[in-house]
Amino acid sequence: MSMRRSALRAVSLALVLGAGAALAETPNLGRPISEADIAAWDISILPNGQGLPAGGGTAAQGKTVYAEQCAACHGENGRGGILGSVVGSPPIDRIDAVKTIANFWGYPTTVFDFIRRAMPATQPRTLSPDQVYALVAYIFAENKLIGEADVMNAETLPKVKMPNRDNFIIRFPDRI
Amino acid sequence: MGSKRSRHGLENAPIVAGNGLIDRRALLGRGVLLAGALGTSGALTGAAAEPLTDAPWSLEQGAVLPTYQVASRFEKPVARTLSNPKNEPRTSHARTPHHLLAGTITPNGLHFTICHQGGTPDIDPDKHRLVIHGMVKQPLVFTLDTLARYPMTTRITFLECGGNSAPMFSPVPLQESVQALHGLASCAEWTGVKLSTLLEEAGVDPAAKWLIAEGADVSGLSRSTPLKKAMDDAMVALYQNGERLMPGNGYPMRLLLPGYEGNMNVKYLRRIKLTDQPQMSYYETRTYSQLLPSGKAYRFYFLQEVKSFITNPSHGMALKEPGYYEISGIAYSGAGRIAKVMVSADGGASWAEAALQTPVLPKAFTRFRMPWRWDGGPATLQSRAWDESGAVQPTRAEFVALRGETKTPPNVLGFPNQHYNSITSWGVGPKGEVKHVYA
Numbered sequence: 001m002s003m004r005r006s007a008l009r010a011v012s013l014a015l016v017l018g019a020g021a022a023l024a025e026t027p028n029l030g031r032p033i034s035e036a037d038i039a040a041w042d043i044s045i046l047p048n049g050q051g052l053p054a055g056g057g058t059a060a061q062g063k064t065v066y067a068e069q070c071a072a073c074h075g076e077n078g079r080g081g082i083l084g085s086v087v088g089s090p091p092i093d094r095i096d097a098v099k100t101i102a103n104f105w106g107y108p109t110t111v112f113d114f115i116r117r118a119m120p121a122t123q124p125r126t127l128s129p130d131q132v133y134a135l136v137a138y139i140f141a142e143n144k145l146i147g148e149a150d151v152m153n154a155e156t157l158p159k160v161k162m163p164n165r166d167n168f169i170i171r172f173p174d175r176i
Numbered sequence: 177m178g179s180k181r182s183r184h185g186l187e188n189a190p191i192v193a194g195n196g197l198i199d200r201r202a203l204l205g206r207g208v209l210l211a212g213a214l215g216t217s218g219a220l221t222g223a224a225a226e227p228l229t230d231a232p233w234s235l236e237q238g239a240v241l242p243t244y245q246v247a248s249r250f251e252k253p254v255a256r257t258l259s260n261p262k263n264e265p266r267t268s269h270a271r272t273p274h275h276l277l278a279g280t281i282t283p284n285g286l287h288f289t290i291c292h293q294g295g296t297p298d299i300d301p302d303k304h305r306l307v308i309h310g311m312v313k314q315p316l317v318f319t320l321d322t323l324a325r326y327p328m329t330t331r332i333t334f335l336e337c338g339g340n341s342a343p344m345f346s347p348v349p350l351q352e353s354v355q356a357l358h359g360l361a362s363c364a365e366w367t368g369v370k371l372s373t374l375l376e377e378a379g380v381d382p383a384a385k386w387l388i389a390e391g392a393d394v395s396g397l398s399r400s401t402p403l404k405k406a407m408d409d410a411m412v413a414l415y416q417n418g419e420r421l422m423p424g425n426g427y428p429m430r431l432l433l434p435g436y437e438g439n440m441n442v443k444y445l446r447r448i449k450l451t452d453q454p455q456m457s458y459y460e461t462r463t464y465s466q467l468l469p470s471g472k473a474y475r476f477y478f479l480q481e482v483k484s485f486i487t488n489p490s491h492g493m494a495l496k497e498p499g500y501y502e503i504s505g506i507a508y509s510g511a512g513r514i515a516k517v518m519v520s521a522d523g524g525a526s527w528a529e530a531a532l533q534t535p536v537l538p539k540a541f542t543r544f545r546m547p548w549r550w551d552g553g554p555a556t557l558q559s560r561a562w563d564e565s566g567a568v569q570p571t572r573a574e575f576v577a578l579r580g581e582t583k584t585p586p587n588v589l590g591f592p593n594q595h596y597n598s599i600t601s602w603g604v605g606p607k608g609e610v611k612h613v614y615a
Contacts, residue, residue, distance in 0.1 A: 041446070
């Protein structure tokens with residue numbers, strides 16, 4: 001639809017400016033850049049796993065990373081903590097129920113994406129992909145979403161089924 | 177207080193709804209109508225004024241002109257309230273003092289701000305970059321200087337946090353000001369580059385359906401937006417009310433999605449990636465997904481629906497004496513223009529149509545005004561707005577039936593739930609004190 005509209009606009013502009021007018025009458029001041037040169041910023045992980053880096057980790061490895069990097073805010077073993085627990089699945093029995101990874105988050109990829117992007121809060125984007133995979137494995141294993149020995153990597157992580165995945169309603173489907 | 181004489185005067189007044197609401201046309205300069213509504217003027221019955229003398233400031237040199245002026249020192253209360261003044265590692269909010277403002281444009285220093293993590297970044301505009309990539313023919317990178325050379329587009333539009341008015345989910349009315357209840361909404365004139373122009377220059381892959389916008393702040397805040405919206409009225413905003421964006425509002429550039437949830441209007445915009453699916457980011461699938469009484473949750477709410485509230489008088493104020501007052505407030509809708517605002521002074525038993533300050537712009541604050549004669553008795557003031565799409569602000573009963581309320585009163589700074597757009601009621605007591613009530 002957008003392509004058709006822009007084509008229409010280009011045609012009408014050409015009519016106004018005469019046959020010699022360029023097709024796209026916009027400044028075109030952006031500088032071309034390769035995806036390789038964007039890589040350091042391109043940290044979006046999609047639900048299908050697109051964007052997940054190479055590497056992997058286990059809950060046992062993650063336990064160590066967690067104790068060093070996360071426990072101060074999120075509590076010993078992921079429970080308690082001044083900025084919220086990452087382990088636990090309290091019931092969703094009220095409109096202000098506490099939303100946790102296990103009781104609310106719909107996609108496992110969100111956990112990887114958010115940890116890598118924004119954690120630890122004071123030094124985000126300092127964890128290696130292996131460390132993030134290990135943390136995800138640890139959090140998922142503590143929440144009984146995967147087995148203790150399961151490895152999290154680009155292959156296995158997107159396949160983890162989150163318990164609350166099917167409990168969302170698109171508010172205004174016609175706006176998508 | 178001359179109430180006897182006033183009542184006599186009201187016999188001829190154009191009262192249009194219960195408890196003293198006066199026909200809005202009285203505001204159109206028809207002196208006869210307003211005089212009739214007011215009855216005997218206070219000047220005739222009040223005590224004589226004191227003789228006038230020169231004050232000290234009329235007899236001495238004034239202060240040097242500042243390079244960037246700020247409000248009078250007497251206007252100190254006209255300020256944002258801060259939820260996290262010590263910048264502890266949690267979300268910080270600053271709320272707009274609606275009850276101390278009278279227009280539709282929020283002054284830049286008073287525009288609301290939310291920073292989810294890490295406060296306001298200190299961005300060097302010369303080093304800031306915006307990259308557009310993903311499902312495009314040619315990824316492009318822009319500087320602020322190059323964007324500033326593009327044809328500018330301007331629109332006045334409101335921004336509202338999805339969690340604005342969250343204290344209204346309380347089962348009892350929290351005794352808080354309109355600033356505390358509704359201060360996470362503001363309105364400004366935004367100027368920048370149409371996003372569709374930049375996307376078309378990069379060449380949109382026909383299979384692309386979404387864009388993921390990301391900020392340069394410490395959290396790399398990111399949200400997904402349907403490409404449909406991006407090609408409609410989205411903007412990369414560079415200016416706010418004619419000057420560069422405030423740091424708390426996204427300096428040096430932000431995504432502007434008129435009418436859509438504040439958090440989607442990504443500040444410090446540094447990256448736009450086109451994709452065929454949403455990212456399901458933390459903020460869209462966790463924070464800004466709203467739990468329903470059934471236990472299910474809304475996702476991709478996007479729209480800030482039609483809403484209004486009275487800003488004057490409002491909670492915490494006091495009416496000094498019976499007589500004439502102007503009820504005033506703001507109305508807005510993410511779906512378009514405000515079509516109508518009705519006001520009640522008797523808790524919804526009767527309603528009268530308010531005057532709308534022009535121009536009435538789509539997806540912008542619209543100020544409404546209602547002339548009112550307070551007779552000194554109890555009154556419950558309410559406003560209810562309709563937008564041009566036909567949507568109407570739900571009553572509290574309707575809203576609670578659909579969305580529920582909390583079991584116990586929440587912290588006023590908390591966000592028990594989001595997207596509250598029902599009616600706000602202010603109760604006027606016998607001494608003129610104004611309190612938050614449910615009606």
